[in-house]
Amino acid sequence: MTQWTIERLGRKGDGVAVSGDARALASLTLPGEVIEGEPADGRIAAPKILTPSAERVKPICGHYRACGGCSLMHASDGFTTRWKQQVVEAALAARGLSAPILGVHTSPPRSRRRAVLSGRRTKKGALLGFHARASDVIVDLQACHVMRPEITAALPLLRKLVVVGASRSAELTLTAIHGPAGLDVAVTGGKPMETTLFQTLAGLAEEGDLARLDWDGQTITRRRPALPMGRAMVVPPPAAFLQATADGEAALLAAVRNFTKGASAIVDLFAGCGTFTLPLAERASVHAVEGLAAPLSALDTGWRSAGSLNRVTTQIRDLARNPLLPDELNRFDAIVIDPPRAGAEAQVCQIAASDVPKIAFVACDPVNFSRDAQILADSGFKMTRMLVVDQFRWSPHVETVAEFIRT
Numbered sequence: 001m002t003q004w005t006i007e008r009l010g011r012k013g014d015g016v017a018v019s020g021d022a023r024a025l026a027s028l029t030l031p032g033e034v035i036e037g038e039p040a041d042g043r044i045a046a047p048k049i050l051t052p053s054a055e056r057v058k059p060i061c062g063h064y065r066a067c068g069g070c071s072l073m074h075a076s077d078g079f080t081t082r083w084k085q086q087v088v089e090a091a092l093a094a095r096g097l098s099a100p101i102l103g104v105h106t107s108p109p110r111s112r113r114r115a116v117l118s119g120r121r122t123k124k125g126a127l128l129g130f131h132a133r134a135s136d137v138i139v140d141l142q143a144c145h146v147m148r149p150e151i152t153a154a155l156p157l158l159r160k161l162v163v164v165g166a167s168r169s170a171e172l173t174l175t176a177i178h179g180p181a182g183l184d185v186a187v188t189g190g191k192p193m194e195t196t197l198f199q200t201l202a203g204l205a206e207e208g209d210l211a212r213l214d215w216d217g218q219t220i221t222r223r224r225p226a227l228p229m230g231r232a233m234v235v236p237p238p239a240a241f242l243q244a245t246a247d248g249e250a251a252l253l254a255a256v257r258n259f260t261k262g263a264s265a266i267v268d269l270f271a272g273c274g275t276f277t278l279p280l281a282e283r284a285s286v287h288a289v290e291g292l293a294a295p296l297s298a299l300d301t302g303w304r305s306a307g308s309l310n311r312v313t314t315q316i317r318d319l320a321r322n323p324l325l326p327d328e329l330n331r332f333d334a335i336v337i338d339p340p341r342a343g344a345e346a347q348v349c350q351i352a353a354s355d356v357p358k359i360a361f362v363a364c365d366p367v368n369f370s371r372d373a374q375i376l377a378d379s380g381f382k383m384t385r386m387l388v389v390d391q392f393r394w395s396p397h398v399e400t401v402a403e404f405i406r407t
């Protein structure tokens with residue numbers, strides 16, 4: 001058997017194992033550990049740990065070895081916090097950038113309010129859970145330490161949905177969101193709706209006391225699954241993007257409020273359902289721009305029913321193909337931008353050419369964020385401070401919110 005030493009963790013949390021000139025990835029390992037194993041396709045699937053790291057802890061979840069939902073549960077919280085901060089610092093340093101990091105905000109266990117699960121029918125019933133590591137096999141989940149307990153408690157009900165609604169070959173995607181009204185479940189990839197299936201689904205929605213059940217676009221609403229966004233209440237479209245934990249959202253929002261302090265006209269780019277727009281409208285007018293019509297419509301309805309907020313306007317626009325131009329941006333005194341993982345290169349180039357004095361930049365991919373940050377730095381913006389936010393505890397994901405000020 002070959003012995004390897006783990007040099008560091010790669011971006012997806014796997015150990016980079018080194019033996020002489022050879023390199024391979026080894027899951028569930030930590031830097032400095034000596035392991036034994038043979039690689040296949042560049043990966044040591046089941047490494048034997050010969051010298052464990054002092055940062056190694058016993059994973060608290062019985063599914064951990066198999067389930068791909070988590071990949072850093074074998075590391076101490078202190079290690080993971082430092083590692084996530086280093087991931088951000090290294091991505092920035094690769095572009096010659098740095099900024100004071102105000103801290104790392106980590107969401108507590110069992111706080112994930114939005115979970116995307118996979119389901120498949122079997123001869124005996126159904127499999128429901130996350131995929132196994134680097135595999136399309138579903139690990140049947142009985143317990144979970146990341147999701148809110150209300151979602152975990154609903155797993156038997158969700159499994160029933162898979163049994164009645166999945167055809168043998170297809171895999172269902174079930175998005176479960178927990179909010180003040182209860183559970184909001186959206187299923188895609190299911191059998192086509194017909195009368196008997198509708199009656200069964202309505203019965204299951206009642207049995208599980210679901211607030212809403214959406215089946216490939218057909219919706220059973222028992223209660224409106226409204227979520228607070230500042231003083232407004234918003235009913236997001238089924239399976240809508242939301243910040244993964246309420247606690248992480250609060251940390252991001254506090255930073256966004258702080259970084260846009262004093263602005264009276266704000267543009268919120270990639271606005272979604274209004275996570276930032278509606279709270280910011282308590283003290284400024286906000287123009288919300290987003291590529292999808294449904295979340296913007298939910299945002300607008302939430303703003304209208306809240307009543308007492310400043311003016312909010314909305315615009316559906318593809319900001320990758322058709323970014324807001326400098327002339328359009330210059331009527332605002334602050335920009336909030338929260339793009340998807342790919343970042344916002346096209347939009348950031350236009351911001352760089354504008355006169356807007358400050359930006360609150362929320363990002364979920366440190367490498368793409370660093371590319372965009374460099375464009376801003378090259379055009380005279382200074383990255384003055386940032387916060388690292390870890391809403392995906394025990395996973396390699398890391399988010400940031402940064403302040404940019406034009407110098």
Ligand SMILES: C[S@@+](CC[C@H](N)C(=O)[O-])C[C@H]1O[C@@H](n2cnc3c(N)ncnc32)[C@H](O)[C@@H]1O
Nearest residue numbers: 270271272275290291317318319320338339340
């Ligand atoms: C990371 S989410 C942020 C949403 C919102 N700021 C929030 O915190 O809930 C990114 C948003 O960008 C939108 N989006 C993705 N690609 C887009 C594009 N090319 N143009 C405009 N919006 C886009 C998505 O629909 C999604 O709402």
